[in-house]
Amino acid sequence: MSDHFATNLKLACSHYRSISEVCRQLSINRAQFNKYLSGQSRPTAYNLKRIGDFFGVEDYELNLPPEQFSRLIGARASTPAEQSGDPISELFRPLHDHAGNLSRYCGYYLEYSNCMSVPGTILVSLV
Template identity: 75%
Template sequence: MSDSFGANLKLLCSHYRSIAEVCRKLSINRAQFNRYLAGQSRPTTHNLKRICDFFGVEDYELVLPQEQFSRLIGARDNSMASTSAGAPLLELFESLSEHSNDLSRYCGYYFEYSNCMSVPGQILLSLVHLREERGSFVFERQERQERARGGGAEDWVRCRYLGAAFYLQDRVFLIDYESLTGNEISQTILIPSFKSRITRLNGMKTGVSSGDQRTPACTRVVWEFLGTDINRVNSYRQVMLYAPDDPRIDDDVRQRLAGARIRNGLFEIE
């Protein structure tokens, strides 16, 4: 087994709150698991299958080079860009936060469906994590699009957006930037759900396409609530472009992405 096994296993564990939680769910002794992480020993065939089944990966993927494996399953990085206290930008958002209502009930993981801005006619499925952090609500949105049809990790272009969320006057406003390149800012406005159980939220998103012209664009979006504790690796594997008639996209999502109406001269989402 390659030297990258331990590093790849650490990356998988970073999608969970702690190593202890992973060991508890796997029913593997913590000391033994630490030896796997450190590369001091390798799992038995039985334990390797349990690890692969739990994280939703194949055994051969766990021994891929670290950079390739990272691109395959989506690198985990909870760090938000730090800003020194008293900076003008921070003060602006701090003032805005004072007017924002509580978003706690909306925290969790979502699939975001949108009409792809850079590949017209395709549906882009992204993974979003909305959470509370030190009294503010922040989120991370993961996207990836296939560059070629080879199917390997190198054939995917990955985007990672970091942003802030605000609940103002019965609308959820989300502002984010593409953190890997720093060349894009987008804004999403969602219509919140007032039902006791959150399922899907409708909204609009503005940004630019990733093509050479960087064309400004606007698309309808649908957020589908997944829960507060998910298998991030399995969910990330579904992040990609889909044809509109792909059976993995249900009719309700298609109708929400296509449906709109005009009321009192204003464009509204149905």
């Protein structure tokens, strides 16, 4: 396991209210989880699978370089200067400036649509 695991785990945990909440939902001892966060210890294969499932990523993705992992889980750049190279961000900048801070709406949503391949059924997607 690479040194990126602890950094990526911290980033994934930042999407939750607290580390304690993550530990409760994972049923992992807080002291042990703190060792994972600090890089002092590495989770067993079983716990690594549980952590990956909880955050919605594969085991190996937790070891990606932090820049790549943050793009994978949808973390936003913290300053406009970091976003300036992205043409899509530039396209939406006037809308973003008008709307203000929309970070409270970032998260996971269920999307419902009619399934075209199986008429009469509803397709549910996580977005």
